[in-house]
Amino acid sequence: MKTMPDRKGHFGAFGGRYAAETLMPALTELEEAYRKAKKDPVFRKELAFYLREYSGRETPLYFAKGLTEKMGGAKIYLKREDLNHTGAHKINNTLGQALLARRMGKTKVMAETGAGQHGVATATAAALFGMECQVFMGEEDIHRQAPNVLRMKILGATVVPVSSGTGTLKDAMNEAMRRWVSQVKDTFYIIGSTAGPHPYPMMVRDFQTVIGRETKRQILKHEGRFPDVLVACVGGGSNAMGIFWPFRNDPGVELVGVEAAGFGIATGKHAASISAGRIGVLHGNKTYLLQNESGQIYDAYSIAAGLDYPGIGPEHSHFHETGRAGYVTIDDDEALEAFMFLSRCEGIIPAMESAHAIAYAMKLAPTLDREKIIVVNLSGRGDKDLGIIEERGEGGRL
Amino acid sequence: MSRIEEKFSTLKEERSKALIAYLTAGDPSLETTKEIILGLDRAGVDILEIGVPFSDPTADGPIIQAASHRALKAGATLSGILDMIETVRDVSEIPIVLFGYYNPILSYGNERFAKRAREVGVDGILVVDLPPEESKELKKYTDRAGIDCISLIAPTSTDERIRKIARDAGGFLYYISITGVTGTAKPQVSDIKRDVERIRAVTTLPVAVGFGISTPEQAREIAPHADGIVIGSAFVRLIEENSGTNNMVNIVAGYAKEVKQAISDTRPGT
Numbered sequence A: 001m002k003t004m005p006d007r008k009g010h011f012g013a014f015g016g017r018y019a020a021e022t023l024m025p026a027l028t029e030l031e032e033a034y035r036k037a038k039k040d041p042v043f044r045k046e047l048a049f050y051l052r053e054y055s056g057r058e059t060p061l062y063f064a065k066g067l068t069e070k071m072g073g074a075k076i077y078l079k080r081e082d083l084n085h086t087g088a089h090k091i092n093n094t095l096g097q098a099l100l101a102r103r104m105g106k107t108k109v110m111a112e113t114g115a116g117q118h119g120v121a122t123a124t125a126a127a128l129f130g131m132e133c134q135v136f137m138g139e140e141d142i143h144r145q146a147p148n149v150l151r152m153k154i155l156g157a158t159v160v161p162v163s164s165g166t167g168t169l170k171d172a173m174n175e176a177m178r179r180w181v182s183q184v185k186d187t188f189y190i191i192g193s194t195a196g197p198h199p200y201p202m203m204v205r206d207f208q209t210v211i212g213r214e215t216k217r218q219i220l221k222h223e224g225r226f227p228d229v230l231v232a233c234v235g236g237g238s239n240a241m242g243i244f245w246p247f248r249n250d251p252g253v254e255l256v257g258v259e260a261a262g263f264g265i266a267t268g269k270h271a272a273s274i275s276a277g278r279i280g281v282l283h284g285n286k287t288y289l290l291q292n293e294s295g296q297i298y299d300a301y302s303i304a305a306g307l308d309y310p311g312i313g314p315e316h317s318h319f320h321e322t323g324r325a326g327y328v329t330i331d332d333d334e335a336l337e338a339f340m341f342l343s344r345c346e347g348i349i350p351a352m353e354s355a356h357a358i359a360y361a362m363k364l365a366p367t368l369d370r371e372k373i374i375v376v377n378l379s380g381r382g383d384k385d386l387g388i389i390e391e392r393g394e395g396g397r398l
Numbered sequence B: 001m002s003r004i005e006e007k008f009s010t011l012k013e014e015r016s017k018a019l020i021a022y023l024t025a026g027d028p029s030l031e032t033t034k035e036i037i038l039g040l041d042r043a044g045v046d047i048l049e050i051g052v053p054f055s056d057p058t059a060d061g062p063i064i065q066a067a068s069h070r071a072l073k074a075g076a077t078l079s080g081i082l083d084m085i086e087t088v089r090d091v092s093e094i095p096i097v098l099f100g101y102y103n104p105i106l107s108y109g110n111e112r113f114a115k116r117a118r119e120v121g122v123d124g125i126l127v128v129d130l131p132p133e134e135s136k137e138l139k140k141y142t143d144r145a146g147i148d149c150i151s152l153i154a155p156t157s158t159d160e161r162i163r164k165i166a167r168d169a170g171g172f173l174y175y176i177s178i179t180g181v182t183g184t185a186k187p188q189v190s191d192i193k194r195d196v197e198r199i200r201a202v203t204t205l206p207v208a209v210g211f212g213i214s215t216p217e218q219a220r221e222i223a224p225h226a227d228g229i230v231i232g233s234a235f236v237r238l239i240e241e242n243s244g245t246n247n248m249v250n251i252v253a254g255y256a257k258e259v260k261q262a263i264s265d266t267r268p269g270t
Helices: A021-039 A041-054 A065-071 A090-103 A117-129 A139-144 A146-154 A169-182 A200-208 A210-223 A238-247 A314-322 A332-346 A352-367 A383-391 B003-013 B030-042 B062-073 B078-088 B102-108 B110-120 B136-145 B159-168 B189-200 B216-225 B233-241 B248-264
Strands: A061-063 A075-080 A108-113 A132-138 A158-162 A187-189 A229-233 A254-262 A278-282 A285-289 A325-331 A373-378 B018-024 B047-051 B096-100 B124-127 B151-153 B173-176 B207-210 B228-231
Touching: A021 A041, A021 A090, A021 A169, A021 A200, A021 B151, A021 B159, A041 A090, A061 A210, A065 A075, A065 A332, A065 A352, A075 A210, A090 A108, A090 A117, A090 A187, A090 A200, A090 A238, A108 A117, A108 A169, A117 A132, A117 A146, A132 A139, A132 A169, A139 A146, A139 A158, A146 A158, A146 A383, A158 A169, A169 A187, A200 A210, A200 A238, A200 A314, A210 A238, A210 A373, A229 A238, A229 A352, A238 A254, A238 A314, A238 A373, A254 A314, A254 A332, A254 A352, A278 B102, A285 A314, A314 A325, A325 A332, A325 A352, A332 A352, A332 A383, A352 A373, B003 B018, B018 B030, B018 B062, B018 B207, B018 B233, B018 B248, B030 B047, B030 B078, B030 B248, B047 B062, B062 B233, B078 B096, B078 B102, B078 B110, B096 B102, B102 B110, B102 B124, B102 B136, B110 B136, B151 B159, B159 B189, B173 B189, B189 B207, B189 B216, B216 B228, B216 B248, B228 B233, B228 B248, B233 B248
Parallel strands: A075 A373, A108 A132, A108 A187, A132 A158, A229 A254, A229 A373, A254 A325, B018 B047, B018 B228, B047 B096, B096 B124, B151 B173, B173 B207, B207 B228
Antiparallel strands: A061 A075, A278 A285
């Protein structure tokens, strides 16, 4: 398979750089700086140092014996990204981009956030490197994710409330792009997913591939072979791309992205861009989007705030188009059930996002024989979701 | 010669500058938009930019964001806007530029859009999130239809980019006078002068200036350095403030007259 993206940031028919002219020079500058940094052993060493000593990598690839036995089929391994500093894979990318920002001489960073995980990871990197940090967050999400808002503030970041639209991730990203235009000279925009204009989808992917590279080594050590299936949840798609990409040229490894079906695809209240969307252009790239017949973007919905984005990283659209990866859906109820189940049988409380991947693995495992191996990317921990459990009345079941 | 070229060439002969007015189509309704267009035409506006509302207007400030939201809520669609323009063409020859984001066009279908836009009398398009690197997929159809692709140049654009943009551009070049979104900051005349000179060094296309101009005084100051002035948020605000009143069209047209007057009686140095 040809290495993507091409010189202009296209992944087949997807991706690209659909950005306002004011941002184009900044994106070119960023791309050049990133390409140089990527080849520079000093930068690579520095990033590896912080990933190891600060974030606690490598994260374990854990054989979930209890879950495997309960499912009675394929072996299930969990890639424990929840054990990273700040509790999710997001830090892999923010450390990389913050180091790049510092190298480029930028003193300020900014980010958008939905659930607050990327906001916290950005605020953390900014605190570590002594940078000013602004995080754009929808008002509705600020209300839903109060603990993360507080964490960002403790870390010294300014949380900028966004009231336009429905006050969720899409609106936060709109506002971040607007604000970036006006402060593009001294501010580095740390995008949290494999989305946005080129070079972001490529750069975020590269920083996240540490997940897949470790998984490759670890599974060989545990099993002496590659897994049969990789499962990861997909909102914008950074954790999934991070674990998929190093396996893209290994045809024996099936890649499955799990989109959020919310209340169900038929209700229209979901976040399944590939399963129920159409090709369009939003936030700088061409990809599958949730949109109406006139090209207006819908608000996405999922119980997992980190999945409710109406688009998906362009490389996922490309993987879908070429058939390299398959995309399935899991609804709110199934995710909730998996959330509780994994907590009870493994003592691991997963992020509600990651619970979507767990739920699919729980469906798949019993249909496969015992020799098969499934690796699930457990992208984050679930402490941030305790409020949802309370709200959904799950607390009463405890 | 296209309506846009013709307009700039007439203005040049008259040693006058173009007033380009932006309004969001469908705010508060498409019928009202048509009345405003005709009112602005009578008031002496030279070119109209008809904004196609989009759910995620990342290049727009709060005023145009709110207008887009109102227009979408009122049911505006690209297809409805094109129909409206067709009825404008029965009574007016004012040059019309569609201004907006790429997704509504892509969703309509690039080829179908170019054909229909031509048919209803659209003269140019300006798609803010379609830089020259990505514009081929649409331009191959709009070129064939004889529709000008108006390009944006920003204060951050390098000389090399300006050259590249100008080479592919048609109609006129739109210089964004602030590093920001629409209607949010006041541009510096000295910066505009310097950048317009950079642009003129590589192209003979007319240069219009906009994004932060809202008063006749600003327009008067900037006009000597450009071929045209774009005013958007100020019109949109007037439409919002007077929406539902009987004399909204008169108020908006009156403001246009004021600005047109301000940019008509200037010569460099005054």
